[in-house]
Structure formats: structure tokens, C-alpha cells
Amino acid sequence: MSPVREAHGGAGPTGRPSLTERRRAATRSEIAEAAAALFSERGYEATTVEDIARAAGISLRTFYRYCPTKEDALTPVLTAGVAQLVEQLALRPAAEPVTEAVQAAFVTATAGDRYAQPGQTVRLIQVMSRVPEIRLRWLAVARAMQDRLVPVLAARTGRAESALETRVLAAVLIDAVTVALEHWAAEEGREPLHEVSARALALLRVAE
Template sequence: MSTVSTGRPSLTARRREATWYEIAEAAADLFSERGFEATTVDDVARAAGISLRTFYRYCPTKEDALTPVLTAGVSTLVEELALRPASEPLTEAVQAAFTTATAGTRYEGPGQTARLIQVMGGVPEIRLRWLAAARAMQDRLVPVLAVRTGRPESSLETRVLAAVLIDAVTVALEHWASEGGREPLPAVSARALALLRLEE
């Protein structure tokens, strides 16, 4: 994600994220009310107040309508982790990166994000996209972990560690959403990471 000198996301990035949320929220409403199969791309675009062309610029298919919101958060997590001090224990670094990545965003409170995750988990076609996106994020995390641990990117340890971390974050998000966002998301992620035995 591009940033300005203040460290905040750029205006372009914020507008893009806002459009993602508008599409995702419209899709989540329609999927909940009508069902995934009965909702068309035209329906989602119309409900989001955008053209079909704009929809397809953000989402190649209807199945992709919700995933950008969640993958953007994980992508920011990877970027934040790369900025953490090398001397910081991995569990602490991941938790700090997660907290920074979600601060000031809709991940921070229950609101729409919890419902978006619930809808995503309940629609098999969308869940497949989410799992595929999580795998892509694992690949992005590998070089960051390789630098931190001093192991080759191709090593089994580095790749398994990336998979474990992304899975832990994913499960934390799902649990947080299933509980209606009652517990602060950083606290849920901290509990999830505490269950892991991460060695650098």
C-alpha cells in the first residue's frame, strides 16, 4: 500500500479502499437477503452506486466482491511486519504489525467487517477465493520471514512458518466475526498467536 510522508495511506489508497468497502457492503447485504446465486453483478454494482466497468476494475468476478477488503488488511500486515525491528521476538512483531495494520480501519470495531467475514465464511464460492488469497499472502510473507530468521526463502521452516502465521490471523478474524466483534480484534489475534510456538 502506498503511503505519504506521514505514514498514513495515500489519498488514492484510501479512496480505493473506500470503494472496495462500498462494493463489499453492497454485496454482503444482497448475498444475505437474496442468496449468492440469486444476486447478479448488476445488482451489486447498482447497490454500490457504481458502473459495471468500475465493479470489474475492482472485482474480476462476483465471487471476488468481498475478498479485497480482507486481503488488503493481510497485505498491510505483511508490510508492517517488514518494518518491525529485527531484534523483536517474532510473536511480538507479528502482534504489533497486526495491531498497526488494523488500527484506524473498520477492522478495529465490529460493524460491517464482522458481518462481511460471516458472509464470506458462509458462501463456499467466496470462501475459496479467500483461501486462495490467503495462500498468496503466504507467498508474500515468505521473504519477510526469511530476512527475520536468516533462513532461505525455499526452506521448509520458512514456508511452514508463513502458512502458520497467515492461518492464525485468518482463524482469529473468523472467530472475532463469529462472536459479533465483542472482543477487540487485537486481543483475539494475541490469543491466537499465543497458542503458537514460534522460533526464529
């Protein structure tokens, strides 16, 4: 593939995203981070599309090219943890009990300043929990996370991906993690997140 063709889209010979795709992803991430900061600082209603575009250093036209609506700006923030959790769970030892593996994967996926110094993250999750438009997208992300978790759980448990037990297990685990995040934020992050998630997962009685 020629450099010119790769620059205009598609994957390169190594399967990596093209330069154009990487630039789009970077812009999308910048929009999301700007929206997350503004929503957490000012609140959802007080933040305009113009505010987000200005904070991200882009035009309104560019914003709408990436985000049909204001609440869509947060999509990369919502989906970032999805891939990290699933990827980390896939790396856990196969013999490790499912709930322990999920807890360890969750701890790794939420490591870093965003959760260690939770002020902005707490406010953002509170917005995500309380604003109906954003909560709908969060629930959609949770369902997508379930679908991505199914093959990982099937490989760990030896059950088929289509098995009722596999799909229910994925749903229960994701719900437990989601509720833990919401509870942690509602309590202003006073308790370490990994302890909240551990308590939530300990309530489950999973047939492994």
C-alpha cells in the first residue's frame, strides 16, 4: 500500500490504523476529555457544545462531524474502560476463580490518577448517573461490554458463548461493576474504588 493511500484511510501493511484514523481517534479523545472536564466542573446543563468545541480547540463544524449531540461527546470516556477490563481479564490465569479474576482485572483497568485522585472522575460519574441522555449511553456501553465479555468468560469456563449461564454471568458481572462505580461516586470517592468493587463482587455467588 502506498503512503498516499494509507494517509487517506484504511490500515497499513502491518494492520495498524491509518494516519487518518489515528488522527480521528486523537480528535475524538480530545473532545471527550474536554467534555468530561466541563461536565464535571460546570454540570451537564450549563455546558454548551460551543464550550466543548472551544476547550477541545476545534470548530463547531468539526465537533458535529464527530458528535451528533452533546451527550455523544463522552462516548470514548465511557468505552475506554470496556476494552481495558476485557483485555485485562483475558490475561488472568485460567484457573483463577471468575470473580477474583474480574476484580484483579478491574483494579488494573482503573489504576492511575483518574481514580487515585478521584475529584473530577467522581463528578463525571455522578453526571453520567443522573443525566438521562448520558445514562442511556452508559447503559448501552454496559451492554456492549457484556457482549465483549462473553467470549472471554466462555474461554475461562468452558461453556459455549451462546449458553444461558455464560451470558447471564457476563450481565451480572458488568452490573456489579457498574453499581460499584456509581456507589463509589455517590459516596464522593471516600472509600478506595478497588475496595468498593471487591465488596460488590463478593456478594455474587457464581457457579464456575
